Amino acid sequence: MVDIQKGQGSQTDLDLMVEAVKNVLAGETDLIAALANSSALIMVYLGDINWAGFYLRKGTELVLGPFQGLPACTRIAEGKGVCGKAAAEGKPVIVPNVHEFPGHIACDANSNAEIVIPLFKGGRVYGVLDVDSPRLNRFSSPEADALTKIGDLLSAFLERC
Numbered sequence: 179m180v181d182i183q184k185g186q187g188s189q190t191d192l193d194l195m196v197e198a199v200k201n202v203l204a205g206e207t208d209l210i211a212a213l214a215n216s217s218a219l220i221m222v223y224l225g226d227i228n229w230a231g232f233y234l235r236k237g238t239e240l241v242l243g244p245f246q247g248l249p250a251c252t253r254i255a256e257g258k259g260v261c262g263k264a265a266a267e268g269k270p271v272i273v274p275n276v277h278e279f280p281g282h283i284a285c286d287a288n289s290n291a292e293i294v295i296p297l298f299k300g301g302r303v304y305g306v307l308d309v310d311s312p313r314l315n316r317f318s319s320p321e322a323d324a325l326t327k328i329g330d331l332l333s334a335f336l337e338r339c
């Protein structure tokens with residue numbers, strides 16, 4: 179297992195986070211195991227976040243997958259919320275202030291900023307990685323770049339799991 183130190187949000191921590199996710203995905207083929215450990219590593223390394231996890235596309239909905247944080251809404255209808263927008267557009271969505279995002283779905287009242295990264299399998303959106311923070315503007319380019327790299331690693335994993 180990887181050696182884990184609680185992150186303070188530095189670039190080194192972001193690099194370590196990406197490396198740690200790469201390590202837990204290497205040699206793994208089980209979806210739940212891979213997503214569960216990935217959400218735990220994001221929670222440990224990123225710092226100043228209150229939710230990290232996955233929604234997976236089932237028919238026209240996104241359904242809650244492995245996560246770390248408070249219990250969250252289990253189903254998100256097509257195109258709804260930040261998750262639905264990222265899934266519909268197939269592009270990351272960064273929300274500096276969720277209170278200014280029309281249609282934001284509040285699962286934890288402490289959340290103030292959010293980033294959602296779509297995951298792909300076979301060229302189609304398979305689900306999303308969703309991360310919430312109590313700090314406004316939490317997800318600027320270093321964090322977005324690192325989480326996008328994790329999204330790329332997970333999409334590569336999905337192709338072979």
Ligand code: SME
Nearest residue numbers: 250259260261282283285
């Ligand atoms: N805020 C999300 C819903 C999921 S929770 O943040 C865990 C959204 O608007 O899609």
